[in-house]
Amino acid sequence: MELPLTSQIYLLAYDTDKGKLTCNGYLGYILRAAALTELHLQGALADADGRPRATGAKVHDALLAEVLREIASAPKPKKWSWWVHHGQTPMFRAVQQRLADGRVVTTERYRILGIFPATRVKVHEHRAVARLRSAVSHTLNGGDPKPRDAALTALAATGEIRIAVSRAQTRQYAKRLDSLVAQAGPALPALRKVIRDHRAATESG
Numbered sequence: 001m002e003l004p005l006t007s008q009i010y011l012l013a014y015d016t017d018k019g020k021l022t023c024n025g026y027l028g029y030i031l032r033a034a035a036l037t038e039l040h041l042q043g044a045l046a047d048a049d050g051r052p053r054a055t056g057a058k059v060h061d062a063l064l065a066e067v068l069r070e071i072a073s074a075p076k077p078k079k080w081s082w083w084v085h086h087g088q089t090p091m092f093r094a095v096q097q098r099l100a101d102g103r104v105v106t107t108e109r110y111r112i113l114g115i116f117p118a119t120r121v122k123v124h125e126h127r128a129v130a131r132l133r134s135a136v137s138h139t140l141n142g143g144d145p146k147p148r149d150a151a152l153t154a155l156a157a158t159g160e161i162r163i164a165v166s167r168a169q170t171r172q173y174a175k176r177l178d179s180l181v182a183q184a185g186p187a188l189p190a191l192r193k194v195i196r197d198h199r200a201a202t203e204s205g
Helices: 005-012 027-041 062-073 080-085 088-101 126-140 147-158 167-172 174-184 187-203
Strands: 045-047 052-054 105-112 116-123
Touching: 005 027, 005 088, 005 126, 005 147, 027 045, 027 052, 027 062, 027 080, 027 088, 027 147, 027 174, 027 187, 052 062, 062 080, 062 088, 080 187, 088 105, 116 126, 126 147, 126 174, 147 174, 147 187, 167 174, 174 187
Parallel strands: none
Antiparallel strands: 045 052, 105 116
């Protein structure tokens, strides 16, 4: 059974050589964008003047259903970037817990220098990560991708998951990536803005 796009992004951000997650500090934003993108691809969300609108279509994935419920019940429409930013930490924890429940990953709590709490993550099936990287590489190199592979590649590039799409590849395949981002939908430009704002806030202290 194919993993949800959110789970694929989580695994794609895992560095199998170093045994740890990358994109610290903003992986949750990429996961939120992945959830919004999957809802858009499934026809459960449509774009209405730069804001997501629930179409009434049903979804069976519990995490996606919760995101859809939040959007549908919001008092007033909000921009895609707001929804990418909103709830990024709970989304990260939920995706990680689902993978742990499925025994895809193991998590272990520990303290850095005996003081700062952190979580150590181990992915048991490195071949799953390799398959995802292969799908991204195939898509970048002009293969005719499935919509989910196109979205995965666009999310990896826009979300700056560098172990999947390097800076050099981002430059080399700029036109290809622009096309993939356009196919994936409005959550991708929103993700780019959120990460840019996150970096600016981090650099300003």
